[in-house]
Amino acid sequence: MLMNPRGFASDNNAGIHPAILDAIIQANTGHTLAYGDDPYTSKAKEILRRHFGEDSEAFFVVNGTGANVLGISAIAGSYQAVICAATAHIECDECGAPEKFTGCKLQTVASADGKIDPSMLAGSLLGVGFEHHVQPRVISISQATEMGTVYRIPEIKELAAFAHANNLLLHMDGARIANAAVSLNCSFREMTSDAGVDVLSFGGTKNGLQYGEAVIFLKPGLAENFKYIRKQGMQLISKMRFIGAQYIPYLEKEIWKSNAIHANRMAQLLREKVTGLPGVTITQSVEANGVFAIIPEKVIKPLQEKYFFYMWNEEKSEVRWMTSFDTREEDIEDFTETLKKLLRN
Amino acid sequence: MLMNPRGFASDNNAGIHPAILDAIIQANTGHTLAYGDDPYTSKAKEILRRHFGEDSEAFFVVNGTGANVLGISAIAGSYQAVICAATAHIECDECGAPEKFTGCKLQTVASADGKIDPSMLAGSLLGVGFEHHVQPRVISISQATEMGTVYRIPEIKELAAFAHANNLLLHMDGARIANAAVSLNCSFREMTSDAGVDVLSFGGTKNGLQYGEAVIFLKPGLAENFKYIRKQGMQLISKMRFIGAQYIPYLEKEIWKSNAIHANRMAQLLREKVTGLPGVTITQSVEANGVFAIIPEKVIKPLQEKYFFYMWNEEKSEVRWMTSFDTREEDIEDFTETLKKLLRN
C-alpha cells in the first residue's frame, strides 16, 4: 500500500517517529479521564511550561489550522485584522478557516522570502480608530516560514516591539518551530517568550508526531477563556492522553531536536547536491527543511514520478522539496542522481 | 500514571483496542500523501461505501463534535433550524459549536428517554415561510441516544418520512452507532441509508478507536462541497492514513461489532446486578452501553472514589454508568459489591 519510500512532497507525508509511537503504545493501558484531565496531558503541559516559562499555558489541539485559528480567535475580535505575509499558511492553506471562525480580515504583506518586518507594516496601521476599517490587532509570522526561511531572534524582537508599541499582539505559527530552533541553535523560549511572542502554535506533526499541536499563550491573561474556544472550535479531542503521551518523549528525549536537526541537515545536503546543476537555481535561502528551486520544466513530471513533490510556482517552473525526520542520505543521493540524469537528456 | 483500571465514567475513558493499535503500527511505514490522498484512507472509504451503499460518501474528520457540526453545516443554511432532543449532544455537550459554525438555531424538544418522534414536532413546523422565524431544516437524532436508549428501525423510518414530507433532512449522531446496531441486531445500513437517514456522524472513538470519525452522506448530491467545509472547519488532519488504517480492521474484522456486543453485554450485566438493590432505581431502559440509575446520595462520593462516574442529575440523585469495550465482568462484580457495601452502611 505504499508510495515511494520517501518523497520530498511534504514533511506531513512521513509517519510517526518510533519513540513517539512507542509512547502511544505504552499509554494504551486502562482508563484515564477523557478530554485532557489525564496524567499524560498534565505532564506534557508541565514540560511545555518549563520550556516556555512560568507565565505560559499550553492547550493541546488537533492540527495546525486549528492551532492557528483558535489561537488568533483568543486574542482578536471579529472587527480586527491579522497582518501576515502573503505566503502565510493562514492566508493560503487554511481554506478561509481564520475568516470563518474569527470573523477577522487577513491583511497580507508581500514578501519575497516569507518574512515580514516593521518597515512593511506602516500601511497596516492606517485607519486605526476609524470605524469603517478593520482594526489591526495581530501580526502573525511563521517560524520557520513557508518559504523555508527563518526569522532571527532580533527580527522577532523587533516585530514584537513594533506590535506592542502599536497595541498589537504577535502570533507565531510554529508548525515547523523545531526546524527553526535548531536552525538558530537556540531554545524555544529564546525565540518565543523571551523575544516577545504572545501566542504560539507549537507544531509537532511535521516533525514526527502522529497528530496534536499546542496553542501556547506566553503572557498571563490571554488563555482565560481558551478552553471554551477550543471546545466550540471542535478541537478538543476525547482520548487526549494520546496527544500528551507523544509530547512527553518528544520534549523530554529531545526528539524534536534530533528530528529537526536531521531534516534540516538533509535539506542542506540536498541544496549542496543540486547547486550548480545546469538549469537549477535555488530560489530561497535554505534555513530549515525546505528547498525551493527553479528547474527546467521538462524534468519536473518525470522526476515527480519517482519522487513526488509539489510545483510551487508554475509560471516560474519553481518547485518545493521538503525533507523530513526520516529522509535518508541515500534518498537524496538517488534523487539528485535521477535529477542529473533527467537534466542530461 | 493511571486511575482505577476501568471506571464507568465514559466509554471515552477507555484506550485503543489492540487490533486497532496494531493497524496504526503497521501503517507507520514510509511516506504516503497527506490529507487523505493515501491508500489507507481510500480503502477505508471504500469499505464504508460497501456498508452504507453506492450512493454514500464518507469523509473522515477528527472527532464527534466536528462530525456533527460539519455534517449539519453541509445541509443547512444559517437561517435554518436543527430540531433535536433537549438531551442531544449537539445541544448539551458541544459548547455551542453548532451555532457558532453553522449559524443555525437549535430547537429542542423535551424527551424523557432521549428519543423524539413526529408527534413531538408539530410545533417546530410553525413559521415555515415566515421570514422572522428560523426555518426548520434538519431533524437530528442520536443513535444510540445520550440516555442509553435506541431508536427502532420503524421509528427512524417514520422520522425520515416526516422529515422528507416537510422538506427537512434527517441527521443521525452515531457517536455510539455500533452499540445501537448490535442492540437492534441489524446492519448499519438497515438503520441508516435504508431507513431514510440523510447524513450520519459515524463514530468509532467511543468503541475502541484512537480518534477519527466519519461524516457519511447517504444521498447523492449532499457531499459536493464537503471537502472545503471540512478543511475550513479545521477537521482535516494531515497524517490521515492513521485514521484510515484504524477503520480497515474496525470494519473488516468486525471489531465494531465485537466491541459493541461486549460493552452492551456489560451494561446488561451491570443493570442486572444493581436491579433490586435497596434505594437503587434504574431510570432508563438499558438498550446500549449506558445505565442510568437513581441511587442514595450518600453512596455516590465514596463509590466515585473507587470507580469514577458522572452525576447525571444532582437534584434527583441520578447517575450515569457507561460500560466500554474493555469493561471486564470482574470490574462490574467489584463495582456492585462496593455499591452493596456502601448501601448497607
Add this chain to the structure above:
Amino acid sequence: MLMNPRGFASDNNAGIHPAILDAIIQANTGHTLAYGDDPYTSKAKEILRRHFGEDSEAFFVVNGTGANVLGISAIAGSYQAVICAATAHIECDECGAPEKFTGCKLQTVASADGKIDPSMLAGSLLGVGFEHHVQPRVISISQATEMGTVYRIPEIKELAAFAHANNLLLHMDGARIANAAVSLNCSFREMTSDAGVDVLSFGGTKNGLQYGEAVIFLKPGLAENFKYIRKQGMQLISKMRFIGAQYIPYLEKEIWKSNAIHANRMAQLLREKVTGLPGVTITQSVEANGVFAIIPEKVIKPLQEKYFFYMWNEEKSEVRWMTSFDTREEDIEDFTETLKKLLRN
C-alpha cells in the same frame, strides 16, 4: 394605496408621529458629516445620557433586531449563552440573527406571561466552568414583554442582582420601553440604569419614530469597541442625522411619553370593551399596549378582514391586538362593535 386606516396588527404598522416627521424635515438642510459625526446625533446622544446617567453611552442603530444582536455581541463571547424567555423576540422573531452574529446559544425559559425571574434560572447555571457547556453570560428580558406585560422595578433589580452575583449581565430589549415606563409611571432610568440593567435596546420605532433605535450601555467599559461592532454588524447608517433629529423632539418634547400613554390607554379601553363579551377571554394582564384574548374561532377571519391583526396561538384560538400612538377611540369603538356583531351571529 392604504389598508384600513388603523388596525390592531402591530404598533409597527403605524406611521411617523407628525412632530417627528417635522424634525426630519427641519434637519434636511445643507450638508452634515455622515455616519453620526453630525450635531443632531451629538445632541440626541447627549439627551440620552441625561436620561440614563453619566456612565451611559448611546449608539444609534437601524432597527430592533440590530440593537438586540449587536448589544449582546458587545458583552458575550461566542461560547457563552443568553438566557431569555421562550417568547422573547430574540428567540422567536429574529430568524436566528443572534446565533448567526454572536455565535451564542440562546437558552430559553418557559414563561406564561413573558417574564422570567431568578427562581426559573437555577438550571441555566449548571455547567459553569465545564468546557462542554456554553457558559451563561447574559440574561435578556423584554420590557414591556412580547406578552404585553411589564416587569416591576423590584423584579428587574432582583434579576440584576441575580445576574451580577453569578457573573452575568442583564440585557433589556426595550423595543416597547416607553410603554413600560408609562405603565410603571417611572423614568427610563429608574427602570434601567438604577435597576441594574447593563445594556439596553432602546426602541422608538414602535412608538412613533420612522426608524432608528439605540443601543445604550449603562455601565462604563462596555461600549469600548462598539463602534466597530456596529459597523461590522451593518447597522451604521450614513445619513445618521435623520435618526438623531428624530430623537431630539422624541425625548425633549416627551413625545415618547404622550405616545405611549395614549397607546397604553387605548389598550385598556380595548380590554374594557371586550371584557365580558361572550366567548372572549383576556389571557394576559394588559399592562402596556397589547391585548391578548381567546375569541371564538369563527369570528377571527371576518374580524381580520375589517381590522387586521395576528393570530397568536391557533390551537387555543388566541389572538393579539396591539394599539399604537395613533389608535383612536372610534377605532376601538368600531372594532368592538364589529366584534360584538360577529359574536352574535
Add this chain to the structure above:
Amino acid sequence: MLMNPRGFASDNNAGIHPAILDAIIQANTGHTLAYGDDPYTSKAKEILRRHFGEDSEAFFVVNGTGANVLGISAIAGSYQAVICAATAHIECDECGAPEKFTGCKLQTVASADGKIDPSMLAGSLLGVGFEHHVQPRVISISQATEMGTVYRIPEIKELAAFAHANNLLLHMDGARIANAAVSLNCSFREMTSDAGVDVLSFGGTKNGLQYGEAVIFLKPGLAENFKYIRKQGMQLISKMRFIGAQYIPYLEKEIWKSNAIHANRMAQLLREKVTGLPGVTITQSVEANGVFAIIPEKVIKPLQEKYFFYMWNEEKSEVRWMTSFDTREEDIEDFTETLKKLLRN
C-alpha cells in the same frame, strides 16, 4: 446646527432630495403592514422589475454595506472567495462585515483606477478544486468605482463572460450606479442585467434618498432564500413603506437621473476649474461625481476648514472631492477661488 452649507467630503453628507422627502410625507398616513407587505414597497419593487427585467427580483435593505454583504452571502458559501479591487468598498470600508457575515475571504487585485479586468484575475483561479484554498466564487466590481471611474459596458460584459466561464458570479456594488448610468448615458439594465451581472447592490442614498438600498438578483433562482438572509442579516426594517415610498418618485420621476447628471456635471466643472492650477494634478479620470487630485500639502488644512473633504493618500498629498445632487455652481466657484488664493500664498 450646520456645517458649511455644502462641502466636498461625501455625497453622503447631503440631505434628502425634496421630491423624495415629499413622498415620505405623503406616505405617512394611516396603517400599512410592516416589513414590506405594503403597497409602496410592492410598487417600488414592480418598478425595479421593469428596469431590470422580468427575471430580476429586488429586496430593500437599509444601507450599502448591508446590500453588499447580504447579496454576496446569497451566492457564496463560506469556503469561497470574493475577488475585488484592492480599493473596493467591501475591502476597505465595511470593517470586515463581509468576512464576518459570509465567512468568505476577500481576494484583492491591485488596480490603479479602481477597475479590474480578466487579465488581472488569472492568479485568482489557481487552487480551484484544491481543498486547502478558498474557492473563487464571486467577482465584485463597483460601478462607479471608489476612484470615480466607470466601467464601460463591454468591460462589464467581458468580466461577466470570464466569470461565467469559470463558474463564478458577477456582483456589482452600485452604491453610485446612477452616476455611472448617466456617465455612460445608458439604462440601468444595459449596464447590469444585459451585461451579465448576477447580483447588484442598487444604491440611492448617495444620490438623494434618505436611506434604503436594494439588493437586486438579476437571474432566476438566486433570490430563493434571500428573505431569510435579509432578516437574519438584521437588514429588514419594520416601517418599510418609507423605503418603498422613496423609490417610487426616485425611479418614476427620474430623480435618479437628474440628480446624477447634476452631480457628475459638478464634478466636471470642478475638474475644469482646478485643472492647470499650479501644483494641482488630477489623478483619476473624472467619470462620475468624484475628483481625485494631488495638491500642495500646505493648502489642504486651510481649504478643509472652509470646505471639508477627505485626504485620500497622505503620502502623495492626494485628496478626494465628491460632488452631490445639491452641489451648486457657486459652491464650486467659491471653493476654487479659495483654493487659488491658498495656492498663491
